[in-house]
Amino acid sequence: xxxxxxxxxxxxxxxxxxxxxxxxxxxxxxxxxxxxxxxxxxxxxxxxxxxxxxxxxxxxxxxxxxxxxxxxxxxxxxxxxxxxxxxxxxxxxxxxxxxxxxxxxxxxxxxxxxxxxxxxxxxxxxxxxxxxxxxxxxxxxxxxxxxxxxxxxxxxxxxxxxxxxxxxxxxxxxxxxxxxxxxxxxxxxxxxxxxxxxxxxxxxxxxxxxxxxxxxxxxxxxxxxxxxxxxxxxxxxxxxxxxxxxxxxxxxxxxxxxxxxxxxxxxxxxxxxxxxxxxxxxxxxxxxxxxxxxxxxxxxxxxxxxxxxxxxxxxxxxxxxxxxxxxxxxxxxxxxxxxxxxxxxxxxxxxxxxxxxxxxxxxxxxxxxxxxxxxxxxxxxxxxxxxxxxxxxxxxxxxxxxxxxx
Amino acid sequence: xxxxxxxxxxxxxxxxxxxxxxxxxxxxxxxxxxxxxxxxxxxxxxxxxxxxxxxxxxxxxxxxxxxxxxxxxxxxxxxxxxxxxxxxxxxxxxxxxxxxxxxxxxxxxxxxxxxxxxxxxxxxxxxxxxxxxxxxxxxxxxxxxxxxxxxxxxxxxxxxxxxxxxxxxxxxxxxxxxxxxxxxxxxxxxxxxxxxxxxxxxxxxxxxxxxxxxxxxxxxxxxxxxxxxxxxxxxxxxxxxxxxxxxxxxxxxxxxxxxxxxxxxxxxxxxxxxxxxxxxxxxxxxxxxxxxxxxxxxxxxxxxxxxxxxxxxxxxxxxxxxxxxxxxxxxxxxxxxxxxxxxxxxxxxxxxxxxxxxxxxxxxxxxxxxxxxxxxxxxxxxxxxxxxxxxxxxxxxxxxxxxxxx
Numbered sequence: 001x002x003x004x005x006x007x008x009x010x011x012x013x014x015x016x017x018x019x020x021x022x023x024x025x026x027x028x029x030x031x032x033x034x035x036x037x038x039x040x041x042x043x044x045x046x047x048x049x050x051x052x053x054x055x056x057x058x059x060x061x062x063x064x065x066x067x068x069x070x071x072x073x074x075x076x077x078x079x080x081x082x083x084x085x086x087x088x089x090x091x092x093x094x095x096x097x098x099x100x101x102x103x104x105x106x107x108x109x110x111x112x113x114x115x116x117x118x119x120x121x122x123x124x125x126x127x128x129x130x131x132x133x134x135x136x137x138x139x140x141x142x143x144x145x146x147x148x149x150x151x152x153x154x155x156x157x158x159x160x161x162x163x164x165x166x167x168x169x170x171x172x173x174x175x176x177x178x179x180x181x182x183x184x185x186x187x188x189x190x191x192x193x194x195x196x197x198x199x200x201x202x203x204x205x206x207x208x209x210x211x212x213x214x215x216x217x218x219x220x221x222x223x224x225x226x227x228x229x230x231x232x233x234x235x236x237x238x239x240x241x242x243x244x245x246x247x248x249x250x251x252x253x254x255x256x257x258x259x260x261x262x263x264x265x266x267x268x269x270x271x272x273x274x275x276x277x278x279x280x281x282x283x284x285x286x287x288x289x290x291x292x293x294x295x296x297x298x299x300x301x302x303x304x305x306x307x308x309x310x311x312x313x314x315x316x317x318x319x320x321x322x323x324x325x326x327x328x329x330x331x332x333x334x335x336x337x338x339x340x341x342x343x344x345x346x347x348x349x350x351x352x353x354x355x356x357x358x359x360x361x362x363x364x365x366x367x368x369x370x371x372x373x374x375x376x377x378x379x380x381x382x383x384x385x386x387x388x389x390x391x392x393x394x395x396x397x398x399x400x401x402x403x404x405x406x
Numbered sequence: 407x408x409x410x411x412x413x414x415x416x417x418x419x420x421x422x423x424x425x426x427x428x429x430x431x432x433x434x435x436x437x438x439x440x441x442x443x444x445x446x447x448x449x450x451x452x453x454x455x456x457x458x459x460x461x462x463x464x465x466x467x468x469x470x471x472x473x474x475x476x477x478x479x480x481x482x483x484x485x486x487x488x489x490x491x492x493x494x495x496x497x498x499x500x501x502x503x504x505x506x507x508x509x510x511x512x513x514x515x516x517x518x519x520x521x522x523x524x525x526x527x528x529x530x531x532x533x534x535x536x537x538x539x540x541x542x543x544x545x546x547x548x549x550x551x552x553x554x555x556x557x558x559x560x561x562x563x564x565x566x567x568x569x570x571x572x573x574x575x576x577x578x579x580x581x582x583x584x585x586x587x588x589x590x591x592x593x594x595x596x597x598x599x600x601x602x603x604x605x606x607x608x609x610x611x612x613x614x615x616x617x618x619x620x621x622x623x624x625x626x627x628x629x630x631x632x633x634x635x636x637x638x639x640x641x642x643x644x645x646x647x648x649x650x651x652x653x654x655x656x657x658x659x660x661x662x663x664x665x666x667x668x669x670x671x672x673x674x675x676x677x678x679x680x681x682x683x684x685x686x687x688x689x690x691x692x693x694x695x696x697x698x699x700x701x702x703x704x705x706x707x708x709x710x711x712x713x714x715x716x717x718x719x720x721x722x723x724x725x726x727x728x729x730x731x732x733x734x735x736x737x738x739x740x741x742x743x744x745x746x747x748x749x750x751x752x753x754x755x756x757x758x759x760x761x762x763x764x765x766x767x768x769x770x771x772x773x774x775x776x777x778x779x780x781x782x783x784x785x786x787x788x789x790x791x792x793x794x795x796x797x798x799x800x801x802x803x804x805x806x807x808x809x810x811x812x
Contacts, residue, residue, distance in 0.1 A: 306528070
């Protein structure tokens, strides 16, 4: 999908544009959450919005009040991304902060199980506890590298982070409620954002379906990085589906339903589809679900290339449902590769691994690239898979960096 | 050492009192760093000092401007303690924040090796990279549970956290400089705090020696939790010695020397010694070095005990040089024990483990305790080892909590 296309309901951003257009017709003010998604990127919105004002503004690229990414040079080698540096991508505006006043009173409706009912966070906390480090990534991460400039936020590498979630395993909740009904093969989460009245809720609600098998490692989470989940990241309760792209990690989750069909909400049926170039988004096209194998280099970068001589080339690597097996690094733009060393403890298959390769580099210009392979044998490709929405970019060529050493 | 004792040079706090007294004689103002250590605890100092103003004040107990601990109820289950909740304990005031203006220009003198020299952080970063999660704990953590109220900050459980350090292994630096000189059996780190003139530097400098073998896993670290180390935590460069008590983790490290003898600085020779009750601190007594096996419960607590029924009893467990093997939990004050489940990924032997035990508890009052065992077979004892300074408290009885369920 190009910016020039006027065809309706094609991709993620046009989906929002369409909704926002409807809102404008209804005379809703500019503070209406969906309008935020139309805010032009970076150049016109440079300050952090109130709900994310606690972020480290020096570490962030602010595209809009609902789309804020981590600067590539802000990524350290610490395994876990500090909350104040973690990207934000809200499909709708966050609910009022008052929903955090009594976190334990938050309720989620569990449906499609033998004994469906509403259950409070207070009760969820008595059922079980698990802690899972996980890469959280917007499916549009890397869209900024698409040369044809797909509509949507031109994320580079920083719409991603590795964070630690704590909550109750979904399977424990399901067992407590008698198990999933037969034939209900999707797990559908619905966000608790307040929807403007007068619109078809299906056109705007954040509701996503994943295969029910994903419940194996999914959590209903109340902590991120050891503290109650901030509003900007979905507190008081978020559905966390390890290995899946960010849009499936439902914030302010108010309903968790096992369903026979995928949701027919617009964000599921027409949004976040891998649409071949020139096509319109369609429910028959692949949805944005599991993440793919990916890596990138965070040091050195053009902004801090340093001196010629020995250089420690560092970055991160992850995949979707499989752990990282190895990472190779090239210092000649991909002509030759050397295996990098994985650094620090392994936080499990859903976390990213840090990698490092020590290399002796002469003064001059070098193109550095990294290429990850996961345990299932998936190799990070040289080229992106072209698609209208600019999703799932894991091209190693796109993520290469060119540095000049003094 | 009791508060009533007037004997000089006995323990950690009297050491500071003595130095501060000398400063007072010299007419140095109250902003002199060492005077901070005399600030009375909690009740009179409730705001965060400037160098730690970025901490989450709701999560902290502020004893003084140099002693700030994490509230027990602020510990989540996230494995890694966020920087804004991490305790602060400075033996001397922090250097001027301007030392962070050009972090890479910071230099440390490496001595007691074949080719001793000063080396910049810029160069250290080219030599190697490792990332190590590690419990950081003040040796006085738990002093507040000593009934005889030893002099010093009455820390409860919160002078500890688990953080991730990134830096170059000390052994890599040592190899690059030709190796340690024969017979130099101690690794001595010296802090870069500015010392007031007119005093014997040895009476006030932060300089500690550990066995040289500790260099095996030690780092010269520039990142904590994925970001450059904040001033309050020793940036731009900190000596990190995994498994050892906090006083050995030298902030603003300016000298790393392999020495034939332990440092004769007062903080080493007379401070941080395990002095039997009634004795005076003495270099012949054991120093505060490796941490011991320890655990405590963070949920439920009296402040948030919740309702009767199923309860998820959670806490943290760690040791010094050995990984945690198991944690047992008692709901009857230690009469009987059940093995808890270790939760989340294992971040390595220097990190803490989260544990959880699901228990059905009736309405009423219960005393909950945890008891950790490490891989070397060390078992957390019921009773603390009495000592003048109130160090190394790992008593499970002291760390038990009594909760009343409705």
